[in-house]
Amino acid sequence: MMFNSSNADLKHFFNATRSLRSFTYVVRRLVAHLWDLLRYRRAVQSTSGNALAARLARAALDAGVPIWTSAPIKHLLVQAGSVVGAGIEREGTVVRVNARRGVVLACGGFPHDPARMKQAYPHMRRGAQHMSPTPEENTGDGIRLAEQVGGACQTGLPHAAAWMPVSRVPFSNGSYGLFPHLLDRYKPGVIGVNRAGRRFCNESDSYHDVGAAMIRDGSSSPDTS
Numbered sequence: 001m002m003f004n005s006s007n008a009d010l011k012h013f014f015n016a017t018r019s020l021r022s023f024t025y026v027v028r029r030l031v032a033h034l035w036d037l038l039r040y041r042r043a044v045q046s047t048s049g050n051a052l053a054a055r056l057a058r059a060a061l062d063a064g065v066p067i068w069t070s071a072p073i074k075h076l077l078v079q080a081g082s083v084v085g086a087g088i089e090r091e092g093t094v095v096r097v098n099a100r101r102g103v104v105l106a107c108g109g110f111p112h113d114p115a116r117m118k119q120a121y122p123h124m125r126r127g128a129q130h131m132s133p134t135p136e137e138n139t140g141d142g143i144r145l146a147e148q149v150g151g152a153c154q155t156g157l158p159h160a161a162a163w164m165p166v167s168r169v170p171f172s173n174g175s176y177g178l179f180p181h182l183l184d185r186y187k188p189g190v191i192g193v194n195r196a197g198r199r200f201c202n203e204s205d206s207y208h209d210v211g212a213a214m215i216r217d218g219s220s221s222p223d224t225s
Helices: 008-014 020-040 048-062 114-120 141-148 207-217
Strands: 073-079 082-090 093-098 166-170 176-180
Touching: 008 020, 073 093, 073 141
Parallel strands: none
Antiparallel strands: 073 082, 082 093, 166 176
């Protein structure tokens, strides 16, 4: 179930046991969500980033732009020093796709590229564990494609990532998932402490700042960074 990023939905969920209006709102949302799961096997209401992606897809389809799935890019096409297209594998065959203006590599960084992460993140070089809720298949392929045609990736920035605190959640099959702490940190009464029981951050800061504070506070020990 997705929530409105303005917290309009969360306000009702937090007050469901104290307000009849909020209780009714939550019941309607839950019933609609269960109906979506039964009918579509997933939630169909989109908000925030998902809504942006859905609108882009809808605009592309309305404009007659085909969207290919399971079609990995194999290489970029270069002519006279300019990128003019890409080779795309579709149904076992590499197809040439020409671009009139350019190629956008919207590939999501390098959250599962160990070698590049060690270059960019000091805590990785210290041997600390790094966990990312992004898909494991996201290994920085887009960056490597750009580098092959002369592009450069700057990993020397103070924070070459969007940090967020996460927790490992065990599943019944023995595997683990990651839960991002985006909203629960700044609830009244929540205090973030390190292994020594000392408060290390302002809990109401952005999740990026809290993540950076966690790394900074645990820099003296690989077990806590």
